[in-house]
Amino acid sequence: MSCLSIRHAERGDGAIVLNSRHEDGAPALREKLLESVPRSLRLPARKATLDVGGPKIALVYTRYSTSGQNQMSTARQLEDTAGYAKLVGFQIPNDGVYSDEERSGFFMTGREELERMLARVKAGGIHAILIGDSSRLARDFVDLGWLFKTLRRQRVELHTAQGGKMDMAQVAMHGYVNHQQVDTLVHNTRHARRSMVAELRIPWGARNFGYVKSARGRGHVEPDPVEKGIVKEIFRLAALDLGRARIAAILNERNQMGRRKTPWTADAVGRVLNNVLYRGIILYGRYIYTKDSEGNYSREAAPEDAWVIAYAEHLAIVDDVVWEAARPKRRTARTDGEPKSARGQFLLSELVRCPTCDRHMVCMGGRPSRFVCSGHNYNKSCANARSWDMGWVETGVLRLLAGVLDDASLYAPYLARLGAEAARAASDAASRRDGLVRQRDALEAELVASFDDAYTEGLEKHIVLKIRKGKQAKVDAINGKLAEIGSPRVVIDVARRVEELGGLASALRELSGEGAIDLGTPQGEELAGAIRALIRRVVPTPDPGSHGVHIELALAELGFYDPGTPADVGPVRIVRGAHVPPSREEQSRRRGLEEAERHLASGACSLDRATWAAIRHLVPDEAVGMLDGRRRGAEALVEVMLLALRLRRAATDLPDRYGSPEARRKAIKRFVRSGWWARVATVLGDEAPHLLDGIDPRRFDYVARPGMSARDGSGKKRPRRNMGIVVAMLSRPRGATLPEIAAETGQANRAIRVAISRLRCRRGFRITKARRPDGLNAWLADKAAR
Ligand SMILES: [Zn+2]
Structure with missing residues (x-):
C-alpha cells in the first residue's frame, strides 16, 4: 500500500504543496492519486520546483573532514543519501553531489561548494537537498536555521538520510545537539593539543619557518638544514643592530627566501625574531580565540597561568646569548638633530644650515629633492617647517658664487700671494740646481781623471773599477735630482689662474641655468669639489620680496691666503642674494x-x-x-x-x-x-x-557666456565691477575666501577661480595668499551663523 501525504505547506497564501513520500516509489500511482485531488485545489505551475508531475530532483551535500574527528566518511554519506533517494523517489543528477572540505571549523564561510549548491537551488528546478546527517551541513544551530529558512524560501525541502524530511522543530533540535557536540569537541581538542605540547609535539597546524615535519609522526618537527641557516642569519644581522626592513632587503638580495619561497618583509623578519620556538620553547595557549556571529575570529591574551610551555632542546636554532643580542636596542630620541645621513651626496650636502636652529638641513624626498631642517624632520625640535627645492638653492648659490668670482679685486691679493710663493719656489729651485750642477761637474772631473795612469798608480785594477763605479752612480743620482727640479710639480701662473677663475664664474653661470651638477662624472666631481672648497655654509630663508629663496652664503675669504691655515678656518665673506625661479x-x-x-x-x-x-x-x-x-x-x-x-x-x-x-x-x-x-x-x-x-x-x-567680464552674451555693457571687487578683496591683508567673494559678486566658485587664475597669468598680478589661513573655520562659523 502506498502512502502519499498531502500536507499544507507553511505558505501564507494557503496554497497546497504536494509533498510525496512514497514507500514504494511508484510514479504511476502518484499520478493516479494526483488526479483525485480536486482541480480547484491544484496549484498553477509557477515554478519548476512546483512541477509535481516530473521526476523529483534532489541534490546531495556532503562534507568531509581532514582532521578525522570521529565523523562519517564521504563515501558513507553518499551511500546513505543514495539509498534514501531511491527509497523516496528522488532523482540525483550526475553533477548533483556537492562536497566541501571541512576546513577550520564550524562556520558557513569558505564553503564554496555549499554556495554553488545554493546558487543552483536559486536557479530553480530542485526539489530537495539530501544530507548524510545534519552535522554535515552546519554545526551551529544559528547557521542551520539560516540554511533551513533559505531553502524553505525557495520551497526546497531538506532531508537527512536517517531522519527523512526535516521540519523546523527537528532543525532546532539537531542544531542544538550539534552545538553541544561542538562544545565538547572544542574542549577535547584543546585538551589533546595541550597534551601534545607535553610530548614536545607542535600542536598548531601552520608550518613554522625553519622546521620540517619529522617521520616520527603528527606534530613532530625537526630543523630544516637550509632554513635553519636563514633563521640564524636573521638573528646575527639583528644582533648587528640592523633594522627589520634592512634585514629583509639583505636576505632578498641574497635570494634567501622566506616561507613558501616568498620574499621577506620587515614584518616577517619581526615574527622570526619574536618566535620563541627558535629558542627551543614550545609555547601554546597564549591567546583565546572567539568567533563572532559573522564567523570572524578575534583573539585576546590568555592569562599566563593558562599557557602550556615545554622546552624542546632539539628544536633550538639559536642559543640564549644570540636571542638576547638580537633583542631591539632601547633607542633614545635624538635631540642633537644631526642626522647620520648628512654626507656629501649632493653638491651642497652638509653645507646648508637651518636659519632657525643652525642645524644641518638635509635632502629629503625623490626628485626634486628638498632641503629640510634635520631637527624639524627628525623630532620636530625645530619650528622651521619650511623646505626648499634643492634645485632652487643650488642655482641661487651658483649664481651668487659666479657674481663673486667676477670681481677680480676680491681675489687679487690671493693671486698676488700665490705669485710670490711661486717666485720664491722658483728661486729656491734655481739655487738648488746651481749647487747640484757644481757637485756634478766636480764628480765628472774626478771620473775623467781616474782614467789617468798617474792617478791609479799602485792601485789594483778591481779597486779602480770600484771607485769609478761609485762616482758614476753619484753622477747619475745628481742628474736624476736635476731632472726633477727641471719639471717642478707646482707651476703657479697668475695669469692662468685669473683665466681659470674667470672661466669658473662663467661655467657656474652656465651650470646654474641647468639646475644641477652631475656628480657622477669625474669632471663634475672635480668642479663640485672646487665649489665646495669655497663654501662654508648656506642659509636659505624666504625672500621677502618674492616667492623665491633668499640665500646667505658664507664663503672662504679669497683675499686671505696662508698656506699654514686649514681649509675650514680663516676669515669668511658673507654674500647675500635672492633666487627667484619662474612662477608656475x-x-x-x-x-x-x-x-x-x-x-x-x-x-x-x-x-x-x-x-x-x-x-x-x-x-x-x-x-x-x-x-x-x-x-x-x-x-x-x-x-x-x-x-x-x-x-x-x-x-x-x-x-x-x-x-x-x-x-x-x-x-x-x-x-x-x-x-x-x-x-x-x-x-x-x-x-x-x-x-x-x-x-x-x-x-x-x-x-x-556671461562671466566675470564686463560684457554678457546680450551684448549690452554691464558695469565692470566684479573684477574690481575681486582685486580689492584679494588685496586686503587678510585676503579673501571663495565664499566671501561669491557672496560679494554673486558668481559661481568656478568662475571666481578662473578669474583669479587669469589675474595671476595675464596681468602679473601677484596673489600671495588667495586663501585665508583660517578660511575653513571662518566658513564653518559663517555657515553655523546662517
Ligand atoms: Zn631648524
Missing part, C-alpha cells in the same frame, strides 16, 4: 610657447590657400583689425584659434607673432560672439576636416 604660470606659459613653436614648425595648423579662400568672407574685417591694431593676415586669427584648440592652451599663451595677448583675447571674443567663428568652423569641417580632427571648436563658446 610663467613656466606654463614658457612651455606653451615652446610647444607652439614646435607645432608651428610642423605646419599642421596652417591654412592652405584653398581653405582660406573658402572662409575668407566669413572673417569680418573688424575682427582682424582688433589684432594688435596692425592689419595682419586675417588667417592669423583663425590659425591662432586652431592652435589654441590643438594644444589645449589659452590663446593668450601663444607666441606674440599673433599680436599682443590682450588684443588677441579681445579679437577672439568678438569673433566668437558675433557667431562668425561657428560658421568658419562649419566650413572648415567640410573643406579641411584634418584641421578640426580631434578638437572641439565649441571650446571657445565660453566667451559667449
Whole structure:
C-alpha cells in the first residue's frame, strides 16, 4: 500500500504543496492519486520546483573532514543519501553531489561548494537537498536555521538520510545537539593539543619557518638544514643592530627566501625574531580565540597561568646569548638633530644650515629633492617647517658664487700671494740646481781623471773599477735630482689662474641655468669639489620680496691666503642674494610657447590657400583689425584659434607673432560672439576636416557666456565691477575666501577661480595668499551663523 501525504505547506497564501513520500516509489500511482485531488485545489505551475508531475530532483551535500574527528566518511554519506533517494523517489543528477572540505571549523564561510549548491537551488528546478546527517551541513544551530529558512524560501525541502524530511522543530533540535557536540569537541581538542605540547609535539597546524615535519609522526618537527641557516642569519644581522626592513632587503638580495619561497618583509623578519620556538620553547595557549556571529575570529591574551610551555632542546636554532643580542636596542630620541645621513651626496650636502636652529638641513624626498631642517624632520625640535627645492638653492648659490668670482679685486691679493710663493719656489729651485750642477761637474772631473795612469798608480785594477763605479752612480743620482727640479710639480701662473677663475664664474653661470651638477662624472666631481672648497655654509630663508629663496652664503675669504691655515678656518665673506625661479604660470606659459613653436614648425595648423579662400568672407574685417591694431593676415586669427584648440592652451599663451595677448583675447571674443567663428568652423569641417580632427571648436563658446567680464552674451555693457571687487578683496591683508567673494559678486566658485587664475597669468598680478589661513573655520562659523 502506498502512502502519499498531502500536507499544507507553511505558505501564507494557503496554497497546497504536494509533498510525496512514497514507500514504494511508484510514479504511476502518484499520478493516479494526483488526479483525485480536486482541480480547484491544484496549484498553477509557477515554478519548476512546483512541477509535481516530473521526476523529483534532489541534490546531495556532503562534507568531509581532514582532521578525522570521529565523523562519517564521504563515501558513507553518499551511500546513505543514495539509498534514501531511491527509497523516496528522488532523482540525483550526475553533477548533483556537492562536497566541501571541512576546513577550520564550524562556520558557513569558505564553503564554496555549499554556495554553488545554493546558487543552483536559486536557479530553480530542485526539489530537495539530501544530507548524510545534519552535522554535515552546519554545526551551529544559528547557521542551520539560516540554511533551513533559505531553502524553505525557495520551497526546497531538506532531508537527512536517517531522519527523512526535516521540519523546523527537528532543525532546532539537531542544531542544538550539534552545538553541544561542538562544545565538547572544542574542549577535547584543546585538551589533546595541550597534551601534545607535553610530548614536545607542535600542536598548531601552520608550518613554522625553519622546521620540517619529522617521520616520527603528527606534530613532530625537526630543523630544516637550509632554513635553519636563514633563521640564524636573521638573528646575527639583528644582533648587528640592523633594522627589520634592512634585514629583509639583505636576505632578498641574497635570494634567501622566506616561507613558501616568498620574499621577506620587515614584518616577517619581526615574527622570526619574536618566535620563541627558535629558542627551543614550545609555547601554546597564549591567546583565546572567539568567533563572532559573522564567523570572524578575534583573539585576546590568555592569562599566563593558562599557557602550556615545554622546552624542546632539539628544536633550538639559536642559543640564549644570540636571542638576547638580537633583542631591539632601547633607542633614545635624538635631540642633537644631526642626522647620520648628512654626507656629501649632493653638491651642497652638509653645507646648508637651518636659519632657525643652525642645524644641518638635509635632502629629503625623490626628485626634486628638498632641503629640510634635520631637527624639524627628525623630532620636530625645530619650528622651521619650511623646505626648499634643492634645485632652487643650488642655482641661487651658483649664481651668487659666479657674481663673486667676477670681481677680480676680491681675489687679487690671493693671486698676488700665490705669485710670490711661486717666485720664491722658483728661486729656491734655481739655487738648488746651481749647487747640484757644481757637485756634478766636480764628480765628472774626478771620473775623467781616474782614467789617468798617474792617478791609479799602485792601485789594483778591481779597486779602480770600484771607485769609478761609485762616482758614476753619484753622477747619475745628481742628474736624476736635476731632472726633477727641471719639471717642478707646482707651476703657479697668475695669469692662468685669473683665466681659470674667470672661466669658473662663467661655467657656474652656465651650470646654474641647468639646475644641477652631475656628480657622477669625474669632471663634475672635480668642479663640485672646487665649489665646495669655497663654501662654508648656506642659509636659505624666504625672500621677502618674492616667492623665491633668499640665500646667505658664507664663503672662504679669497683675499686671505696662508698656506699654514686649514681649509675650514680663516676669515669668511658673507654674500647675500635672492633666487627667484619662474612662477608656475610663467613656466606654463614658457612651455606653451615652446610647444607652439614646435607645432608651428610642423605646419599642421596652417591654412592652405584653398581653405582660406573658402572662409575668407566669413572673417569680418573688424575682427582682424582688433589684432594688435596692425592689419595682419586675417588667417592669423583663425590659425591662432586652431592652435589654441590643438594644444589645449589659452590663446593668450601663444607666441606674440599673433599680436599682443590682450588684443588677441579681445579679437577672439568678438569673433566668437558675433557667431562668425561657428560658421568658419562649419566650413572648415567640410573643406579641411584634418584641421578640426580631434578638437572641439565649441571650446571657445565660453566667451559667449556671461562671466566675470564686463560684457554678457546680450551684448549690452554691464558695469565692470566684479573684477574690481575681486582685486580689492584679494588685496586686503587678510585676503579673501571663495565664499566671501561669491557672496560679494554673486558668481559661481568656478568662475571666481578662473578669474583669479587669469589675474595671476595675464596681468602679473601677484596673489600671495588667495586663501585665508583660517578660511575653513571662518566658513564653518559663517555657515553655523546662517
Ligand atoms: Zn631648524
